[in-house]
Amino acid sequence: MEPSALELELPSDWSAVKAVWDPCRAMLRTAGLGEDEAYALAMVSQELLENAVKYGARDGGGIALSLRVAPADVVVEVRSRVGVDDEHLRTFDRTVQWIRGHQNPFEAYVERLKQLSVRPYAVGQSGLGLARIAYEGRCALDFYVDAASTLAVSAVYHREGAVP
Amino acid sequence: MSGAPRRLVEGELVLEVRPGGDQVRVVWTGKSADREPGRFLVPVLSSLLGEARAAGARLVLDFSGLDYMNSSTFTPVVKILDEARRGAVPITLEYDQAKKWQALSFSALRTFETPDGSVVVAGR
Numbered sequence: 001m002e003p004s005a006l007e008l009e010l011p012s013d014w015s016a017v018k019a020v021w022d023p024c025r026a027m028l029r030t031a032g033l034g035e036d037e038a039y040a041l042a043m044v045s046q047e048l049l050e051n052a053v054k055y056g057a058r059d060g061g062g063i064a065l066s067l068r069v070a071p072a073d074v075v076v077e078v079r080s081r082v083g084v085d086d087e088h089l090r091t092f093d094r095t096v097q098w099i100r101g102h103q104n105p106f107e108a109y110v111e112r113l114k115q116l117s118v119r120p121y122a123v124g125q126s127g128l129g130l131a132r133i134a135y136e137g138r139c140a141l142d143f144y145v146d147a148a149s150t151l152a153v154s155a156v157y158h159r160e161g162a163v164p
Numbered sequence: 165m166s167g168a169p170r171r172l173v174e175g176e177l178v179l180e181v182r183p184g185g186d187q188v189r190v191v192w193t194g195k196s197a198d199r200e201p202g203r204f205l206v207p208v209l210s211s212l213l214g215e216a217r218a219a220g221a222r223l224v225l226d227f228s229g230l231d232y233m234n235s236s237t238f239t240p241v242v243k244i245l246d247e248a249r250r251g252a253v254p255i256t257l258e259y260d261q262a263k264k265w266q267a268l269s270f271s272a273l274r275t276f277e278t279p280d281g282s283v284v285v286a287g288r
Contacts, residue, residue: 014199021232036264043265046197047235054199110275117242117276121206129235136268 004031006067010049012056012080016063017049024067031069037160041067041074044137044155047129048078055088056080056151077154082145089151095127096141105134167215174204181212187256188216189224196233205240213244217253227270228260228288238269245276245283254282261287 006027010016024045028038045065052063057080064079082089102108109131116126133139139155146152172179175198180191190212198204209225216223225241227233241257248255259270267287274285 017197017199039265043232050199050234050236106272110272113238113242113272114275116239117246121202121239121243126236126239128238132235132238132269135272136265 004069006065008065010063010065012053012058012061012063014053016053017046020045020049020065024065027067028069028074033069033074033159037074037157040137041076041139041157044133044139044157045076045078047133047137048076048153048155051092051129051153052078052080052151055083055092057083071159073159074157075154076139076157077152079150079152082149082151089145091127092130092143095130096143098127099131099134099141105131105138109135172208174198174201177201177204179208183215183219183221185221187222187224188212188219189226191226191229193229193231195231196237198234199236201234201237202240202243205237206243209240209244210247213248213251213253213255216255217251222254222256223248224256224258226258227266228258228263230266232265233269242273242276245273249276249278249283252282254284256284256286258286258288 004027006023008020010019021042025038025042028041045067049063049065061081066077068075099105099108112128112131116128130141133155134141137155137157139157141155143151143153167183170181172181176195178193182189213223245255257270257273259266261267270285270287277283277285
C-alpha cells in the first residue's frame with residue numbers, strides 16, 4: 001500500500017484549528033483507518049495545532065500540518081515559527097520529557113488532571129493536550145527546532161496490527 | 165428552588181439545563197473547541213453548582229451527546245469536580261462508553277470519584 005499524505009498550509013490564528021478536523025478525519029478514513037483511530041488522530045492534529053497557534057510566533061507566516069499514513073504507522077507533524085517567548089519552548093520540552101518519564105501515558109494524564117483540579121484557574125498552558133495526545137491518541141511525541149527557528153512537533157502512532 | 169429549563173450556547177457548544185426533582189441536569193451537545201473555553205464554562209459551571217447546592221440537588225453533567233471537547237475544556241470540568249467535593253455538593257459526570265474517546269477521557273476522570281458517592285463518573 002502506498003502511503004497517503006495530507007499537507008495543509010494554515011494561518012497562525014484560531015481559524016486554523018477549526019479548519020483541520022474534517023479534512024484530517026476524511027483522509028484518515030480514506031486511507032483505511034477505523035473510525036476510532038481516525039477520530040483520535042484528528043484530535044491529535046487539532047491539539048498540536050492549538051499549541052502552535054497559542055504559543056507560536058504570531059507573525060510567523062503560518063503553520064504547516066503534515067499527516068502521513070504508512071502501513072505501520074501514522075505521523076502527524078505541525079511546523080510553526082518559535083514564539084518570542086523562549087519560556088514556552090522550555091516548558092514544552094519539560095512537558096514532553098515529563099510524559100516520556102511515565103511508563104504508561106495514562107498515569108501522566110491522570111496526574112496532570114489532578115494538578116489542574118487543585119490549581120487556581122488560569123488561562124494559558126496546562127500541558128494536558130500533550131498528555132492527552134500520548135494517552136488518548138496513543139502517540140509518541142518528538143520535536144526539534146531548526147536553524148530558521150521553526151518548531152516541528154511530531155506525534156507518531158503505531159497502527160494496530162502492524163508488523164514493526 | 166431550582167431555576168427554569170434553559171439553553172446556554174457558546175460557539176458550537178450547547179448546554180441544556182434541566183432542573184427538577186433531586187437533580188440539576190446539564191446536557192452537553194455539539195463541540196467545545198474554543199481557544200479558552202474556561203472563560204465561558206468556569207462561571208457557568210460555578211453558577212450551576214450554586215443552583216444545585218441551593219436546591220439540595222445533585223449536579224449531573226451529561227456529556228454522552230457531545231461530539232468533541234478539546235483538552236482546554238477538561239480544566240473547567242475537573243475544577244468543578246474539586247469545587248463540588250470541597251463544597252459537599254453531589255455531582256455526577258455521565259458519558260457514553262460506546263464512544264471510544266469518551267470512554268478513554270472520562271474513565272481517567274474516575275480518579276476524582278469519592279467513596280461516599282458524592283462524586284460519580286459513570287459510563288452508560
